[in-house]
Amino acid sequence: MNNYIKYFLFLLFATPLLAAACLIGAYFFVSTTLPKVETLSDYQPPLITRIYADDASIIAEYSRERRILVPFEKMPKTLVQAFVAAEDSSFFKHQGINFVSILRAAIKNVKAGGIAQGGSTITQQVAKKLLLTSERTFTRKFKEAILAWRMEKALTKQEILYLYLNQIYLGHRAYGVEAAAENYFDKNVEELTLAESAILAGLPQAPSRYSPYRHYERAMERQKYVLERMVKEGFITPEEYVQAAQEEVAIKPRLNNLLDVTAYFNEQVRRYLEERFGEEVLYTGGLQVETSINLPMQKVAQQAVKNNLRHHDKRRGYRGAQQVLDDAGIAEFLTKQEEQWATEPLENGRVTEAIIVGQEGDSLLCKIGSREGTISIAKSKWAAPIKFTQNDTEPLGNAGEKKVTLFPRGSVVEVEVLDLESEVVKLSLEQTPLAQGALVAVDPFSGQIKAMVGGYDFAVSQFNRAIQAKRLPGSAIKPLIYAAALDRGYTPASILLDTPLIYENIKEETGKLEEWKPRNYEEKFYGPTRFREALAHSRNVVTIKILEDIGVNYAANYIKKLGLETPQQRDLSMALGSTAVTPLEMLTAYTVFANGGVLVPPTYITRIRDRNGRILESIDPADFATGMADDQRLIRKPPRRVISPETAYLITNIMESVVREGTGWRAKAINRPSAGKTGTTNDLKDAWYVGFIPQLACVSWVGYDQERPLGKSETGSRAAAPAWVDFMKEASKQYPVENFQIPDSIEFHAIDKKTGLLLPEDDKNAYFEVFAPGTAPTRYSGEEKLKAKDFFRLDMEGTL
Known part of the structure; x- marks a missing residue:
């Protein structure tokens, strides 16, 4: 018995000691495999990369x-x-x-x-x-x-x-x-x-x-x-x-409503950061990225593009209801709408869907979620005569009659919410446009992009047409060619002959002789035409004659130095915009005119900091010390003068005439000095308007992704300029009304519009024209009869 007690006492004391020994042994064994606690002093967890607008508002975040x-x-x-x-x-x-x-x-x-x-x-x-x-x-x-x-x-x-x-x-x-x-x-x-x-x-x-x-x-x-x-x-x-x-605690979900507004811009920034720093840094590095985007302008730009595309699409006619649902389908559809609006409340101006259930007088009766709505038939005339029917088999009308748009019960249609406050929601009939558009706005002096819209809806298509789509510029290329001509001895008063041309060329593929007969959009020729007038009214034939006179290679090199990096097709079709360029490229060239002759590379990122606030990249050289390594951290090339202030002003002044009396007449609606040029391709597949005020330049483009004509009369003036006007009306409110700055060396002389020669200043027919120093006519109109030097232009001085 005593032995058992001894064994028990031994185990009683030995077990804890053995356990302690095992624990100590385990501690020393495990501790050798443990990470260093000291590493926590340099705590570097994954952080959000944030993108900021020019007012420091957060417009996007990227993180894991x-x-x-x-x-x-x-x-x-x-x-x-x-x-x-x-x-x-x-x-x-x-x-x-x-x-x-x-x-x-x-x-x-x-x-x-x-x-x-x-x-x-x-x-x-x-x-x-x-x-x-x-x-x-x-x-x-x-x-x-x-x-x-x-x-x-x-x-x-x-x-x-x-x-x-x-x-x-x-x-x-x-x-x-x-x-x-x-x-x-x-x-x-x-x-x-x-x-x-x-x-x-x-x-x-x-x-x-x-x-x-x-x-x-x-x-x-x-x-x-x-x-x-x-x-x-x-x-x-x-x-x-x-x-x-x-306390009544309000739960306010962090909803960034700017993601949709700035989506195309955000994606461009994201792509740059991933390419520059890598995916890991982008999503875990906590970069702080300052950009140039201006939120008020961006919101206006997006709405301007959407409205313009909808108006264009309505001119093409209505394509009908999206689908027709039975009663069960209607109930399910409306229930899903209510569930969606619980997290994304419906608001005025929003485009959504409604179901047509009947007609009362001049209104289509609709269901939208749990509410009732109406669509005015009188305000939906763009959709052709509208008729509600109980079935979808009713004939569309007799031969020769105008097509009737039928809406059977259960038709799902796209609508814009006009008035949510009324007992019955007021709606307007809409449809998603098929054409696409782009708009970019740039500060011409800093090159900073203030607004960028790359398409109708980023959720549907992420392709950024503002910077990725290369499209034919049509007549929008003409100011660049006319600027080149000014530096070759032309003046705004030069007289050129707008007369028929025929070019013959043997096609290499077939060996056959082909004829090219360039023509004006109006299918007319206007005879003697002033240089200014030819650009204001976008005369194709005159532009081709100018290009042939100054030389295709000279013009192509001139265009390149203005910022169009895409190599130009070196033939006379260059005068009509035969080389595809991006909207941002074209706008960059126009900013040279707007800022007085300096090429300022466009930029959308102004500064990038790491998680500790250290500047990684910047557009401001002052952010870095001198030295090659620091220079490489500059985001863009420095600005450089590419044409004289006089040439830049002359072409700007001529483009003011495009607005006052030419194809850019819609731009007068902004009620302040502006210069610009429409662009329309011969087959109406691309429509452009590029223009600027002294403080802001903007380009608007419209076209189909799968290239096809935009429709009859859908020129740059009709299809693209309205978006530019809607944007500039609001965006320009940030700036005072100013005239374009005139270089001190610019001369003003009274001339005769018909001859381009001088007139006395008190002559009732005198027109005051602008000239670079030493380029004004020296003879007065009537002193000498006009004589044709060649068929390109009329010689007024005997010196050209």
């Missing part, structure tokens, strides 16, 4: 984990206390491990037959998230405990909380308290109230279960639990508990 680092000092005291009370009430007392919590969790796990509760301290959670994996094993828990103990030795409590509160996942892609504060309350973390802090502190246990978005009541119950824990720990008083529990 939506996290925004915030210093511990900015976190409200009540927020820190709320997390401590909810997650680790003895945090300020223990040394990384809470043995009481571990024992309590172990008992619950044994009862549950598995891992039901963790018992980890905040320090252990930081160790797991930043230094270990999330596997649920004893080995990982052992490592976690060791690391937590080491962290408590190496870091202060505040430093551990800084790591924890910036790293923790709080639901809906929000990592850290700053991102969560934005997500749920649309505010910065330092602005959080006690009630809001308690909601966030209740999320770590189960972010999806206690989501304020999806389970508001459940989130509020969890909030009260956190507040109760704060009272128990002495962090707040019972009175503060009552006040916070009674």
Whole structure:
């Protein structure tokens, strides 16, 4: 018996010693495989890359984990206390491990037959998230405990909380308290109230279960639990508990409504950043990207493009209802609409869908969600005579009659919401346009892109036509050729003959002789025509004669130095815009005229900073010290003068005539000085308007992606200029009304419009023309009869 007692006593004392020895051995064995705690002092978690507009508004974010680092000092005291009370009430007392919590969790796990509760301290959670994996094993828990103990030795409590509160996942892609504060309350973390802090502190246990978005009541119950824990720990008083529990907390989802408005621009920025810095840096590096986009202009630009394309599409006629539903289909359709509008509320001006259910007088009766609506038939005449029918088999009308648009019951049609406030929603009939458009606006002096729209709807097509689509510019190329002619001795008063031309050429493929007979859009010839008048009215024949006179190679090289990098087709068809270019390329060339002769490469990014605020790239040389390495961090080439201020002003002044009396007449609607040029291809497949005021240049383009004619009379003036006008009317309000700056050397002389020669200033027929210094006529009209030097132009001086 005594031996048994001895053995028992031996085991009683030996077992703990053996366990301690095993534990010590395990500690030394495991500790050699653990990461260094010191690495936490250089905490570099994945951060959001943010894109900013020119007013510092956030227009886009790119991330894998939506996290925004915030210093511990900015976190409200009540927020820190709320997390401590909810997650680790003895945090300020223990040394990384809470043995009481571990024992309590172990008992619950044994009862549950598995891992039901963790018992980890905040320090252990930081160790797991930043230094270990999330596997649920004893080995990982052992490592976690060791690391937590080491962290408590190496870091202060505040430093551990800084790591924890910036790293923790709080639901809906929000990592850290700053991102969560934005997500749920649309505010910065330092602005959080006690009630809001308690909601966030209740999320770590189960972010999806206690989501304020999806389970508001459940989130509020969890909030009260956190507040109760704060009272128990002495962090707040019972009175503060009552006040916070009674606070009506507004959950404001962080909706970035600008994503749709700036989508094409954002994608261009994203592509540049990924190409320049790599995908990993883009989505985890926390870049801060400042751009040139101006949000008021961008919103106007997008709406201008959409409205213009819709108007063009309506001129092409109505294509009919999208589909026809039966009663069951109608009910299902309307239910889905209501579910969608619960998160995306319907508003005036929005284009959506409605179902036609009948007709009453001059109105089509509709269902839209749970509400009733009407479409005015009188205001839908663009869709042809409209008739409601009980079936879709009714004939469309007798031969020779105008086509009738039939709407059977259940027809799904596209509509714009005009008035949501009325008892019956007022709607207008719409349809998604088939043509596409693009618009870019640039500050001509800085080259900064202020607005960019690359198509009708980014969600449908991500192809950015503003910078990726190469299309024939048509007559929009003419100002570049006329500028080249000015530098070859022409003046705005030069007289040219608008007469028929015939060119013969043997086609290489067939060996047959072909004839090319260029013609004007109006199918007429106008005889003697002033240089200014020829550009104002976009005379094709005169432009071809000018090009042949100055030389195709000279003109092509001249065009290149204005900013059109695309090699030009070197033949006389260049005069009609036979080489495809992007809208941004064409606009870049026009900015040379707008700013007085300087080529300013366009840019859309002004500065890029890393997560620590260090400038990586900039358009401002002052951001860097001198040296080649720093020069390479400049985002664009420096501006350079490519033509004289006099030539730039002369062509600008002539393009003012395009607006006052020529094809650009629609631009007069902005009620301020502007210069511009329409562009129309011979087959009407592309329509352009490029123009500028002293402070802003803009291009508008319209065409089909799969090239085909836009329709009869769909010229640059009709199809493209309206978007330019709608944009400029609003965008120009940011600038004072100014005239174009006139170089001091420019001369003004009275001339005869018919001959281009001088007239006395008091002559009733005198027209004051502008000239570069020393280029004005020296003879007076009537002193000498006109004589034709050649068939290109009439010689007034005997010197040309």
